[in-house]
Amino acid sequence: MASAPSITYGHQLDCAINAVRLASKLCQRVQLMLKASEKTDKSDDSPVTIADYGAQALVAWSLQKEMPNLPFSMVAEEDSDDLRKSEEGKGLAAKITALVNETISAEANAGPNSLSQDDVLALIDSGNSQGGSEGFHWVLDPIDGTRGFVGMRQYAVCLGLLHHGKVVVGVLGCPNLPQKRIEDADGVAESASKAGTDGVGVIFAAERNQGAFAGPLSGNGRPGEQLQLGDSQDFSQVRFMESYESKHSDHDFTAMLAAKLGVTQSPLRLDSQAKYGALARGDAAINLRFPHKSYREKIWDHVAGALIVEEAGGKISDASGAPLDFGKGRWLDLDRGIVSATPTVYKALLQAIKEVEVQPR
Numbered sequence: 001m002a003s004a005p006s007i008t009y010g011h012q013l014d015c016a017i018n019a020v021r022l023a024s025k026l027c028q029r030v031q032l033m034l035k036a037s038e039k040t041d042k043s044d045d046s047p048v049t050i051a052d053y054g055a056q057a058l059v060a061w062s063l064q065k066e067m068p069n070l071p072f073s074m075v076a077e078e079d080s081d082d083l084r085k086s087e088e089g090k091g092l093a094a095k096i097t098a099l100v101n102e103t104i105s106a107e108a109n110a111g112p113n114s115l116s117q118d119d120v121l122a123l124i125d126s127g128n129s130q131g132g133s134e135g136f137h138w139v140l141d142p143i144d145g146t147r148g149f150v151g152m153r154q155y156a157v158c159l160g161l162l163h164h165g166k167v168v169v170g171v172l173g174c175p176n177l178p179q180k181r182i183e184d185a186d187g188v189a190e191s192a193s194k195a196g197t198d199g200v201g202v203i204f205a206a207e208r209n210q211g212a213f214a215g216p217l218s219g220n221g222r223p224g225e226q227l228q229l230g231d232s233q234d235f236s237q238v239r240f241m242e243s244y245e246s247k248h249s250d251h252d253f254t255a256m257l258a259a260k261l262g263v264t265q266s267p268l269r270l271d272s273q274a275k276y277g278a279l280a281r282g283d284a285a286i287n288l289r290f291p292h293k294s295y296r297e298k299i300w301d302h303v304a305g306a307l308i309v310e311e312a313g314g315k316i317s318d319a320s321g322a323p324l325d326f327g328k329g330r331w332l333d334l335d336r337g338i339v340s341a342t343p344t345v346y347k348a349l350l351q352a353i354k355e356v357e358v359q360p361r
């Protein structure tokens with residue numbers, strides 16, 4: 001008896017790549033003209049800019065335009081509450097609408113002013129799905145690493161697709177990431193300052209069981225370079241990555257873990273899921289994230305990057321080795337932290353975590 005054909009998600013992958021490229025264009029426009037006044041602070045003290053909102057609206061617009069006949073469910077980070085409440089919020093909403101329309105007319109061959117302010121607010125709010133373990137759900141972080149975006153460092157537009165709770169498509173747009181392998185922190189900082197020029201801006205894309213790929217963010221179609229991780233066991237040669245912000249991940253704890261493993265190189269500190277892309281292409285062998293114990297992770301911070309790492313041959317789990325369960329709604333509950341690495345290094349890492357006595361804060 002012939003076995004049932006396995007499901008593929010090629011069309012959704014193509015649509016996700018187009019949506020991420022379009023939203024990345026908007027982010028690049030805003031980064032060139034970013035002013036402090038166009039930034040609000042959410043109750044959790046994280047900044048959100050007109051680019052976060054604009055990118056969310058554009059991804060929702062692009063996906064629905066390309067797949068008009070499919071039901072649309074999206075779990076996304078932002079909502080329009082702050083844009084409806086105050087005069088300042090309404091002013092931002094007008095700017096976001098103008099920016100979305102400008103980007104659509106410049107990049108997507110549509111007429112100017114094609115979307116009203118209400119349309120844009122509704123597109124932002126179309127990201128209010130609760131997700132779950134049944135059916136299809138897009139998962140979007142319109143700008144991951146907003147602090148990196150504001151600080152002209154790394155950030156990423158991150159879009160994934162869940163099918164029955166498993167990630168089946170993952171795309172990362174990284175406008176400030178060098179296309180060449182990262183040598184050191186100075187090099188990556190220099191790239192960020194040269195966004196939009198040759199050699200800067202990477203898109204990572206993966207489909208379940210079909211591999212992970214990288215290529216220039218500018219351009220069309222699927223990125224062409226397949227990523228396949230090597231498996232070094234020489235810990236004196238490996239490097240680890242972690243958040244730029246020590247508030248997001250305990251740098252003292254990760255230093256202790258690295259020492260336990262025999263890692264001698266200093267860490268590469270980058271904002272956003274650009275770290276997952278960088279891991280998948282071999283810029284470093286380990287990505288560690290150990291937030292404060294009161295912090296609760298959200299799925300959009302990891303969905304796209306997790307598939308890219310796995311499809312490149314890497315491993316990812318929580319600190320106990322349990323797989324990340326993205327099918328439980330908007331939150332991602334897990335044990336202590338998230339670790340991802342090349343396979344042999346990953347095994348040693350889990351063992352080292354068991355052996356260290358001090359736990360993160």
Ligand SMILES: Nc1ncnc2c1ncn2[C@@H]1O[C@H](COP(=O)(O)O)[C@@H](OP(=O)(O)O)[C@H]1O
Pocket residue numbers: 046077141143144145146147148242243244245247248249270271272273291292295298301
């Ligand atoms: N106190 C905290 N601890 C851990 N993570 C935090 C945090 N405050 C915010 N974050 C999350 O960390 C993400 C950035 O991760 P990184 O440190 O790898 O750049 C943020 O994504 P956004 O920038 O999308 O809000 C946010 O979701």
Ligand SMILES: [Mg+2]
Pocket residue numbers: 046047048077146
């Ligand atoms: Mg945020």
Ligand SMILES: [Mg+2]
Pocket residue numbers: 141143144145300301
């Ligand atoms: Mg995020």
Ligand SMILES: [Mg+2]
Pocket residue numbers: 052077141142143144145146
């Ligand atoms: Mg974000």
